Amino acid sequence: MTSTMNTHDRGATVEQTGGPKGSHSGVEGHSINHLGNFPADFAWGLATAAYQIEGAATEGGRGPSIWDTFSHRPGGTRNADSGDIACDHYYRWATDLDLLKELGVSSYRLSVSWSRLQPGGGGELNQEGVAFYRAVLQGLRERGIEPYVTLYHWDLPQELEDLGGWGERETAYRFAKFAVQTVLALGDLASKWITLNEPWCSAFLGYGSGAHAPGRRDLNIAVRAAHHLSLAHGLATAGIRGVDPSAQIGVTNIVTDIHSASSSPEDQAAAARLDAISNRVFLEPVFHGRYSSSVHAALDDYGLQDAIEPGDLATIHAPLDFAGINHYQRVIAHNDPSAPFSVREVPAQPATTSFGWSVVPESMTAVLERVASEFTTLPLYVTESGASYHDYVDPNGHVIDTERVDYLRRYIDAAGEAIASGVNLKGYFVWSFLDNFEWGEGYSKRFGLVYVDYRTQERIPKLSAQWYTALIGAHHALNARNYTSA
Template sequence: MTEANPFPKDFIWGASTAAYQIEGAAEADGRAPSIWDTFAATPGKTRDGDTGAVACDHYRRWREDFAIAEDLGLRGYRMSVSWARLQPAGRGELNPAAVDFYRAQLADLRSRGILPVVTLYHWDLPQILEDEGGWPERETAHRFADYAGRTAAALGDLVEDWIPVNEAWCVSFLGYHEGVHAPGRRDLTAALRAAHHLNLAHGLAAEAIRARRPAARIGSAVIMTDVEAASDRPADHAAAQLSDGNGNRLFLDPLFKGSYPEDMVWHYRNTEAFDAVAAGDLETIAAPLDFVGVNHYHRFRIAADETDAHLGGRALPPEGQVTSFGWEVSPDSLRRVLERLAAEYTDLPVHVTENGASFDDEIGPDGAIDDAARIAYLDGYLRAAGEAIEKGVNLRGYFLWSLMDNFEWGEGYSKRFGLVHIDYETQRRTLKRSAEWYRGVIASGGASLAWG
């Protein structure tokens, strides 16, 4: 472990959010339904029937939220814009009210000295495009490229840093294979075709953005899981290899190597998934990036399991402390995935675009929220990020998930990741102790972490 602060002076200390999780105002100013509106409104799909219809009411309260971000000293803010708000029909001209809304937000962030990083797709596909087949259809990738180009033209004088797609694995496999995320389908071939079209959408969007804003910087937001074999048994190693291929390499290899992993192509040989790959697709996907975004939450230890028809393995129960999601707290996993990215894929500048933890935050008698477990989590993971820098990883920023509590997809409002507590009945914002702690980390440039 390092005993000196390894973070450079220009390191971007930030936080992340996503439009559907915080904005609310689901029917305001011309916004159309997204797949998450439809999914969440379907009985039994989300915990307690929660929806994002109101969420944190950020659509109306964003100035208050950005004032908090400034007060904390954030140097960067990763946000998403809503496709269903900006282009309600999934095609054609952008919605002027939505353009005005996001331009006001971006201008305000810049006036506060906060770098905006904009994600174009954080899971809110216009429902009309899902009705036409959704991500398993190639046309959706072309619809996305059109939306990306129009959005860059409308907003690109206020933002330089763009991420086309957030966590294509989650969209494809949770949404189209496991059915636990929108649109709730359970079709492996559809999921695999969706995965390719999301990869293609990234490449097509990068082209469209650069055509309209040549100075734009394009990055990624790939979720990287730390996958280990449960033992030295060859069967466990084989199962871990397939798990890694499906969750990591199926998305990293096309981006940085211009190909799909041979073992995954072989594993899925009996599906029609890779029939979706047309001539020129991989060259489009692998167009050069300006930075790499990594989202990281998990370590999985994989044991062979012949009863698993998908990948032939199962994840063992977590070891040690877990979050309220049941996710293992394993800071060294962040260091490992960052080092792996640098060793196997790229030397581009890297940003941790999401990392954080949900805990059952309790409000004390004095109204304070002493989330010591979150502070310990963040301290450990940030020190692991610092160790990755010492190992030579070109890490330039860390965007904590999340600035505020929000709608946590299928778990509704039951999981809290925020530095800022949201009372969903009153919309009152309360800074948790972790927010004050993160303010100190930022002010010290990382020197206040528990080094040594």
């Protein structure tokens, strides 16, 4: 696929060139076995996050977020990379949406930037930010693409962090107000809202290990942050219901498939602890209205029980319309008294992505079946799944990412197996649409189905983009045949 797209206000032309035409082993012969399991109205999508693609960090009234501060701090990110420019999507959004349409997706998951819409984390919304997101959402509608809008994808306004960030309950109330204001401003253009993306990362990477912004290293604060993030979700859900009863609301959690390193009681207990602090701590209060004894056992020494106030769990347990699941890998848990929570985790084998993450497709089936059987009967969406590889542009101008094609084929097929077992899966959003700023790893990891040359901002759809477009087309054709035969 080839298209020439004009940039906005940049005076340049972006040439977008896909993989080779015709029969290529990366596309032909890579069908999936369970395509017929996916319902006719299945949401085939791609996903991004604001800080990772937008750029224009100081433009349009945007204020600093914790990621601006963290990425400009010495040692914060690989190669001192930041999202100052990223994919320049703030100016190239229209041509990026054209490319989305060319790829044939029916749905697109994006996030709004809290620091662009409400720079200080309070007060009235920034109307330049509102206008930007209204233009993007309207553009998606005009192209026949359904938006799924994430309200918080890690870019906390720095002013709120200066007041204590997610370690303070007040941040949860501030977020709820922001969520209501955003839905009031944009709700006529979007009906599907995701309150939070991967609160585990916000809490434990941001405040525990310090690997993510804001870069703090205090497990007690991390545990309080975990509870306050869940509280923020519940408060925001109730607030949105109050102003837009037709809104469809969900939350996205990363769900990891955890196995013990051995059958020893110590390793099995370590796996249970890791499950408690990775999966259960967020899934249980949202879907069961409680923290189990295993979560309390793992986290009360770090202040979980002290953070809970009367009514919190009922608030967090607000009714939802769907549940988002981000899944990337299987990990192996070892008992290790020298590690945080006495657990050392390593990727399962084979660990073949450029991140060193495992590629075990049956883990996708396992986590979908687990969430559906243990936590909720709500419709499920895979809101992120993907893999990073060492992609490059070959001498013919193509990006032949056969590893990613194989990954997608196997993981999407695994999702189809989950559907066959009774899981009510309604959509699959591949991470990600574009190569982008990969948080602490800067620009060193590429997840996109579209290659981005960060110097020129050229977009080059990879072979995996061709494959995904072909898969979506095959699914549509299959349903058309079924409809005609019926």
